[in-house]
Amino acid sequence: MSKEHLLAAAAVQLPDNQELTPIIAIFKAVSDPTRLKILLLIADQAFSVNEIAERLAISQSAISHQLQTLRQLNLVEGVRQGKEIHYRLTDRHIIDMYQLTAKHVRDQQWGAQ
Secondary structure (H helix, E strand, C coil): CCHHHHHHHHHHHCCCHHHHHHHHHHHHHHCCHHHHHHHHHCCCCCEEHHHHHHHHCCCHHHHHHHHHHHHHCCCEEEEEECCEEEEEECCCHHHHHHHHHHHHHHHCCCCCC
């Protein structure tokens, strides 16, 4: 296959910006340490804003702000339990992504160079 054909085939397989936009938004969201810690905390159990704030030693208002971003990206959802809303992951995909990235870092001995 000629170089031109290979380049054309590669270009066809690349996603367009419309497809990339929500993916990039998720990467940006999880690049924030507080948001990533929230996601990891609620990976296996739902917690209220107060409980998240207490465990992460961050103000309730800061946690609420971060949860709003995560809700907008459909990464978390709130479930009413009595008078409180408890937050949980909408699915485990984001945790799978974290675990794969963490494995990559361990395998590459990140920072050991």
